[in-house]
Amino acid sequence: MDQQRMRRAFTQSARELGTTIAGPEVWGWHGRTLSSRVHHPDRGSCRLRLLSAPQDKAFGKIWEGNRQAAVLFDGRVRKPLLYDTTESVGDGCAYQAELHQYVAEPVCSSSPVLSDELDLPxxxxxxxxxxxxxxxxxxxxxxxxxxxxxxxxxxxxxxxxxxxxxxxxxxxxxxxxxxxxxxxxxxxxxxxxxxxxxxxxxxxxxxxxxxxxxxxxxxxxxxxxxxxxxxxxxxxxxxxxxxxxxxxxxxxxxxxxxxxxxxxxxxx
The missing domain is CATH 3.90.1200 (Aminoglycoside 3'-phosphotransferase; Chain: A, domain 2)
Incomplete structure (x- = not known):
């Protein structure tokens, strides 16, 4: 099962980055990513995000995007900081784990399509x-x-x-x-x-x-x-x-x- 494969890789990545899982699973688009709140001994609460791709397709814009965005935009715009990354392979898939700053505030909508009005300042x-x-x-x-x-x-x-x-x-x-x-x-x-x-x-x-x-x-x-x-x-x-x-x-x-x-x- 893809979910079991992702969970195994997520647990391994959390261990490699020195974190312990401390929140519920959050699955991304079509199960391609898995995220959770984790605890890091120095940074406290963080967000760990795992990206998966077939091993022969683990490259290009999406694979490199968050790391390149961190170089250009961390500290310049209001985005979660990227603290660390790790990569691994297994079961014919490649995995990239990203340890981000944890943002506690909720998003504007659980879906990209906004259906309810928001009165923002x-x-x-x-x-x-x-x-x-x-x-x-x-x-x-x-x-x-x-x-x-x-x-x-x-x-x-x-x-x-x-x-x-x-x-x-x-x-x-x-x-x-x-x-x-x-x-x-x-x-x-x-x-x-x-x-x-x-x-x-x-x-x-x-x-x-x-x-x-x-x-x-x-x-x-x-x-x-x-x-x-x-x-x-x-x-x-x-x-x-x-x-x-x-x-x-x-x-x-x-x-x-x-x-x-x-x-x-x-x-x-």
Whole structure:
């Protein structure tokens, strides 16, 4: 069983990093990751996250993302610090364990799709905007979106030509309510960061918030790039990505909202 395999690797990794498991299991997307609160003798409460991949695919953007993000962003933006990592192999799989700073505050939503309104203070939005701007101005050779994919995929899902990306910026790459904590906010899970259309993070947050109209309005107010042509391009690309993901079974419940937003983009 994959879960038993992951649990064995998690227990081994916790031991190698000198920690003891101190919290419940938290499974990630499609069981690809397993996390828990752990106790470290020097650092106290930490979060241990285990990533698994077939041994011949344990490389590339996702595998290296959190380590590279730590080099570029730890101490510069509000994200959990990465303390240590370890790698192992077994059962034909590779494992990477990451020991992170433990963040006690809850996330804004248990699901990426925000269904309930959140009344967050102005300071929360100012902090998020500052961090997104700091990320966008950071140089990287990692890529989160490609023009070739846009040309091929947008016509299939939105019945319109793929727009040309003219403005690029570094993006977190998965900015949604389940990756934002409700007080600070901390921005979580950096494995997918890289170059993307300018406004990509704002477009992603907006798309996942369409059913919470008040929150979506605050996203638009906080990120005026969404009202520009580059922002329109970013929204088209994000909607295509999410529609493609929904076609594979991920969050099909907000497909109607995505199509409604796409109609606005076509008429803009």
């Amino acid at each position: 102005a300071q929360w939005w100012e902090s998020l905007r500052a961090d997104v701007e700091s990320v966008s101005s950071t140089a990287t050779d990692r890529v989160a979106a490609r023009q070739e994919w846009v040309n091929r995929t947008v016509p299939s899902f939105l019945d319109m030509p793929g727009p040309r990306i003219t403005d690029w910026a570094t993006a977190h790459g998965d900015l949604h309510p389940a990756n934002l904590t409700i007080r600070t906010p901390y921005v979580l899970d950096w494995e997918g960061f890289g170059m993307a259309p300018a406004g990509y993070d704002a477009a992603m947050l907006l798309a996942y918030s369409l059913y919470a109209t008040g929150f979506a309005d605050r996203v638009r107010d906080t990120f005026p790039v969404l009202e520009t042509e580059p922002g329109r391009v970013a929204q088209i690309i994000v909607m295509t990505e999410l529609l493609q993901s929904a076609s594979r079974g991920d969050h099909p419940e907000f497909v109607p909202a995505l199509h409604a937003l796409a109609a606005e983009m076509r008429s803009a």
